[in-house]
Amino acid sequence: xxxxxxxxxxxxxxxEEGAQLVEVLPREEYEEAHLPGAINVPLKxxxxxxxxxxxxxxxxxxxxxDYQ
Amino acid sequence: MSPRAAWRLEGLGFTCVYDYAPGKAxxxxxxxxREGSLAAVPTVGDAARKDVPTCAPSEKVGPVRERxxxxxxxxxxxxxxxxVVLGLLREKELGSDPEATAEEAMRSGPTTFRPxxxxxxxxxxxxxxxAIAVLVTTPDGRLIGLFxxxxxxxxxxxxx
Numbered sequence: 001x002x003x004x005x006x007x008x009x010x011x012x013x014x015x016e017e018g019a020q021l022v023e024v025l026p027r028e029e030y031e032e033a034h035l036p037g038a039i040n041v042p043l044k045x046x047x048x049x050x051x052x053x054x055x056x057x058x059x060x061x062x063x064x065x066d067y068q
Numbered sequence: 069m070s071p072r073a074a075w076r077l078e079g080l081g082f083t084c085v086y087d088y089a090p091g092k093a094x095x096x097x098x099x100x101x102r103e104g105s106l107a108a109v110p111t112v113g114d115a116a117r118k119d120v121p122t123c124a125p126s127e128k129v130g131p132v133r134e135r136x137x138x139x140x141x142x143x144x145x146x147x148x149x150x151x152v153v154l155g156l157l158r159e160k161e162l163g164s165d166p167e168a169t170a171e172e173a174m175r176s177g178p179t180t181f182r183p184x185x186x187x188x189x190x191x192x193x194x195x196x197x198x199a200i201a202v203l204v205t206t207p208d209g210r211l212i213g214l215f216x217x218x219x220x221x222x223x224x225x226x227x228x
């Protein structure tokens with residue numbers, strides 16, 4: 001079950017464990033503003049092929065705009 | 069949306085997946101760095117004056133007034149040990165009984181803005197409403213600085 005985390009833990013995981021940040025919003029929203037280093041995999045395009053961009057040996061943190 | 073993405077990734081065999089549920093709204097509101105086409109648009113957090121004086125609620129108004137005045141300010145923000153904003157001492161309150169504590173004299177619950185608000189648009193709204201300055205805080209109430217409407221300069225990106 002994916003764990004819900006908050007800002008401080010996001011920073012820690014990114015800095016200390018090389019976590020990959022993934023914004024799952026549509027590309028237009030990602031291009032306007034996203035977290036540093038985040039990549040974009042829109043939810044509607046998330047499948048085995050697009051997920052292949054992600055490493056399996058590091059944590060993955062997904063986010064969207066807010067609790068939506 | 070992000071919970072569904074997290075579950076989907078687990079279904080695809082990823083074993084270490086986290087959901088940052090508060091999302092980028094929370095990140096930007098905390099004044100943390102951003103990337104993207106709007107990253108260069110000045111925000112209230114960028115323009116806020118970080119040197120606004122602060123004091124503890126237990127401090128006496130008299131010494132606080134002198135300290136603020138010496139630093140060129142006519143106001144002081146009352147914060148706790150975590151730098152969470154409790155109130156504001158404006159010129160009027162700083163001129164009140166010098167033996168009163170900041171907590172007794174302060175104006176409680178001042179209006180605050182989040183640091184990711186666009187500076188120019190926020191300044192325009194403040195001018196329309198006759199507000200000279202507002203405090204800028206993180207979502208959990210920690211002081212970032214004080215934003216004055218004259219600090220907002222309309223950039224081309226914001227006009228668009």
